Amino acid sequence: MSIRIGILGYGNLGRGVECAIRQNDDMELAAVFTRRDPASVHILTEHVPVYDVSKLESYQDKIDVLLLCGGSATDLPVQTPEYVKYFNVVDSFDTHAKIPQHFANVDKAAKESGKIGMISVGWDPGMFSLNRVYADAVLPEGATYTFWGKGVSQGHSDAIRRIEGVADAKQYTIPVPKALDQVRNGEMPQLSTRQKHTRECFVTVKEGADLAKIEKEIKEMPNYFADYDTTVHFISQEELNKNHSGIPHGGVVLRSGKTGHQLEHQHVIEYSLKLDSNPEFTASILVAYARAAYRMNQEGQCGCKTVLDVAPAYLSRQSADALRQTML
C-alpha cells in the first residue's frame, strides 16, 4: 500500500513535492489543499483533486502525511502546530533562531495527538545540519564552516525589488574562493562575514531611475548588503529573463579537525551541494522525510522531530536488509 501524501500550499515548493512523489513508487499524491480558489489552481498530476484548505480536517482518513509547503514567516508557525493535531506533518521551517520555540509548539500538539511533526526539513536547516552534527561528533577538536552558493537568495532579491526605481532583480550569494581554499587546506581561519561571501546583483530599472542612487542604496542596505562586498549590474529585462530565470543554489559544509596524541594529524570533511533548482531539491528532501515520519508513527512514535532525530534507514525506499546488502 502506498503512503498517501497531502500537499498544503501549491507554490514552487508544493509543485516540487508533487514532482518528487512521482519519483517514489511507494507514495501517491492524495490531494492538494490551497487557500486560493481551488478552480484557479492547476496541478501537474491528473485525477488528483485540489480542495480549499477548509476541507483539510475531513481528509484525516485519506492522508498519511501532510506536507506543509508554506513560508516560515507567517504560515508554518501557525499551520504546523495546528495540522499536527490531525496528521503526521513535515515542514521546512527555516528561521534558525526561532526553531526552539517552533519545536516546543509542535511537540506539545504532536504528543497530544499521537502524530509526528517533522520540522525544519530541507538542506539548511536539514542536510547541512546533519553534516554539521556528524562532523562535529567525529572531530571534536576542530572548526565547522558553512558556505552558501553560488545561488539565488530570494530574500535578498526581494529586498532589492523594494527599492524605488527597481523593476526586477536577482541576487546571487557567492562564497569567496580564497576563504574556501583556506578552510579546505585545514588552516581553520577566523572569517568575517565579508571574507566568507560576496553578493552579486542583476537589476532592471524603471524608466528615469537614478542608477547611482539605486546602486548606493543596495550596497548600503543594513543586514542584507552593508557587511558584504556587493556588485551591481544593471541589465535589460530580456537579459534577466534569459540568463537569470532559474533558482539554482548550493553550498558547502566543511569541518577540519585534528586527532592524535599530540593532535599531529589533520582531517577535512566536506559536504557540498550543487543544485539546479532549490525548491525541487528541498521538496525531494521533504518527501524522503515524509516516508520517515510515516514509518516512525507506524512504530508508535510521536512528537516533534528534526532531521537530527531520524535514523538514515527510515528515509530509504529499501528495506533494512537490502540497505545492509547494497549500501553499507
Place this chain on the structure above:
Amino acid sequence: MSIRIGILGYGNLGRGVECAIRQNDDMELAAVFTRRDPASVHILTEHVPVYDVSKLESYQDKIDVLLLCGGSATDLPVQTPEYVKYFNVVDSFDTHAKIPQHFANVDKAAKESGKIGMISVGWDPGMFSLNRVYADAVLPEGATYTFWGKGVSQGHSDAIRRIEGVADAKQYTIPVPKALDQVRNGEMPQLSTRQKHTRECFVTVKEGADLAKIEKEIKEMPNYFADYDTTVHFISQEELNKNHSGIPHGGVVLRSGKTGHQLEHQHVIEYSLKLDSNPEFTASILVAYARAAYRMNQEGQCGCKTVLDVAPAYLSRQSADALRQTML
C-alpha cells in the same frame, strides 16, 4: 558520570581510540585488553590498566562500551558476537560482502543479552554508507559513485610485500581525475574499474632482486592490480621511510540526480574526506558511535545496529536542545 570505555586490541586502531577518548570529556578509558603479554603493551594514558583478554568478562560492571579494535578477517567475526553477550560493543567490521551474516550473528547474541552491538562503524562502511543512503533517498533518479583515495591501501601494500625479492612497499589508490570531473559535472558516466582508480606503488627490494620481474608480477596480480593502470617506483628504504611512512586516506561519495516534471533539473551531492591518518579518523568515528550505543542501550534498546540505524543526535556530546539551538 563519564561513559567508561574498554579497548580490546592495541594496534593502530586501538591507539587511535585511546587518543580520541581524550578529546571527549564525557568519556574515560577504563582499561585496555590484549592477547599479547600485558607487560609488553605500553599505552599512552597514565593510570589505566592493561589486562590479558581472559580478564575481560570480569570487567562487566566497570565498562559501559567495549570497542573491538581487531581485524575483520578473523578477529571480529568471533569477538563481536562473543563480547556482546557481556557488553555494548562497537566494531569496524569492513568486509562488505559478509556484513549480513555478521549482522545476523551479532543481532542474535545482542538480543539475548539485552546489549547493543554496533557493527561496521568507520568511514567505509560508515560515513560513506550514510551518505550513499541519504543521497539515494533524496534523489531517487540518479547514480551514486564512490571513489577512494588518494590513500594507502594496507591490503595492497601487503600483497606487494609477499612478492619474492621485495623488502617493503606502500601502495596508493588514486581516483582518476577525469572520472571525478565527469561525475561532478552530472554526466552520470558508466565507469569501469580501470576508469575509476589508478594504483601507484613504492617498492624497496632485497639485494639482487629482479626489478623487471617484480614489476610484472605486481602489474599482473589478479584482483589486486590486473584491472588497474598501475605504476611501480623502485626507491630506497630511506626514501620510503621519509616520504611514505604515514597512513593517509580519503575519498568521495557523489550522487547526481534529476528532479522536475520532465527531469529538467540536475543536482550533485558530494561528500569527501581528506585524512592524514586513516586509523585515527576511524577510531574517532568508533568513539562517537560508542556514545550512541551507550545512550541507545540506556533507553532500553538492544540488538545489532549499523550507522544506518542511529539518529545523528545520539552521536553528539551536546543535548538535543543545544543541537537545535546551535547546529540545526
